Amino acid sequence: MRILITGGAGFLGSHLTDRFLSEGHEVTVLDNLITGNLDNIAQHFGNPNFQFIKHDVTTHIHVPYAVDAVLHFASPASPKDFPAIPIPILKVNSLGTHNALGLAMAKGARFLLASTSEVYGDPLVHPQPETYWGNVNPIGVRGVYDESKRFAEAITMAYRRAHDLDTRIVRIFNTYGPRMRLEDGRVIPNFVSQGLRGDPLTIYGDGSQTRSFCYVDDEVEGFHRLLMSDEPGPVNIGNTNETSMLELAEMVNALTGNKAGIVFKPLPVDDPKVRQPDITKARETLGWEPTIGLEEGLQRTIAWFRTHIPA
Numbered sequence: 584m585r586i587l588i589t590g591g592a593g594f595l596g597s598h599l600t601d602r603f604l605s606e607g608h609e610v611t612v613l614d615n616l617i618t619g620n621l622d623n624i625a626q627h628f629g630n631p632n633f634q635f636i637k638h639d640v641t642t643h644i645h646v647p648y649a650v651d652a653v654l655h656f657a658s659p660a661s662p663k664d665f666p667a668i669p670i671p672i673l674k675v676n677s678l679g680t681h682n683a684l685g686l687a688m689a690k691g692a693r694f695l696l697a698s699t700s701e702v703y704g705d706p707l708v709h710p711q712p713e714t715y716w717g718n719v720n721p722i723g724v725r726g727v728y729d730e731s732k733r734f735a736e737a738i739t740m741a742y743r744r745a746h747d748l749d750t751r752i753v754r755i756f757n758t759y760g761p762r763m764r765l766e767d768g769r770v771i772p773n774f775v776s777q778g779l780r781g782d783p784l785t786i787y788g789d790g791s792q793t794r795s796f797c798y799v800d801d802e803v804e805g806f807h808r809l810l811m812s813d814e815p816g817p818v819n820i821g822n823t824n825e826t827s828m829l830e831l832a833e834m835v836n837a838l839t840g841n842k843a844g845i846v847f848k849p850l851p852v853d854d855p856k857v858r859q860p861d862i863t864k865a866r867e868t869l870g871w872e873p874t875i876g877l878e879e880g881l882q883r884t885i886a887w888f889r890t891h892i893p894a
């Protein structure tokens with residue numbers, strides 16, 4: 584297959600690129616490098632099965648060859664990005680999704696949308712099954728991400744219904760691993776960077792809020808199974824192991840040998856209090872479930888950050 588990945592120089596997109604190239608597929612990466620990084624894909628330069636095109640997918644997408652699958656993974660995804668670059672986020676998930684769908688239509692390709700647990704907002708149902716419609720503040724700072732991903736799901740389903748496009752939607756829960764930006768702002772890169780530098784870990788709020796963290800290799804396996812299945816989704820892909828930010832901080836301090844402890848900072852506006860996927864659908868339709876526990880995944884992540892943090 585020739586697979587086109589928008590956002591392929593980003594965290595998830597680059598791991599997907601590795602996976603498909605390792606299986607002998609051809610991969611074209613489109614990325615404007617707003618949050619992506621060429622270092623994530625540099626290992627593939629010179630591979631005849633790999634092509635990188637620097638392109639902003641909010642403008643028309645054209646490639647002069649056949650494409651079998653379009654994977655739309657372009658979008659800044661850290662809460663730190665939401666107030667910093669709100670309009671590019673809205674555009675990539677609206678105009679960018681429209682363009683990526685148009686490309687899939689023109690090529691007769693399968694389309695996979697990277698959606699998010701943020702469509703559930705600050706959830707009133709716990710854990711979150713795909714049937715839950717969510718609790719999102721449309722006008723808050725997170726709304727630029729949450730609402731544009733909800734729009735992306737809506738337009739994907741419209742193309743499926745109106746144009747018979749072969750679509751998939753994955754709702755991605757908190758994922759971590761090598762290649763997250765050192766200054767990404769999300770909790771695991773923050774804690775790991777702080778722990779390795781010997782700084783206190785910054786807990787926002789009282790640290791009782793929870794997330795469920797999935798290691799990137801498990802996540803990519805879920806995407807792969809969904810793409811190769813007939814399941815349109817949406818399907819939650821994430822780890823069910825729910826952890827408070829206080830527990831996470833203790834783990835990271837122990838694993839990095841950090842003696843500097845923790846400090847408390849203000850909780851960001853509309854920060855979800857809990858998050859845990861119900862993965863019954865992924866288990867039943869894809870035979871997928873995560874295999875890598877938090878401690879092992881953190882160790883792998885810490886090992887990568889250790890070699891990438893400037894001395």
Ligand code: UDP
Binds near residue numbers: 662770792854
């Ligand atoms: N958080 C924290 N310290 C940090 C960064 C984040 O306590 O240095 C908290 C944040 O307030 C949230 C959780 O960690 O409750 C997960 O935040 P993240 O930005 O990783 O992603 P989110 O799941 O909120 O999209």
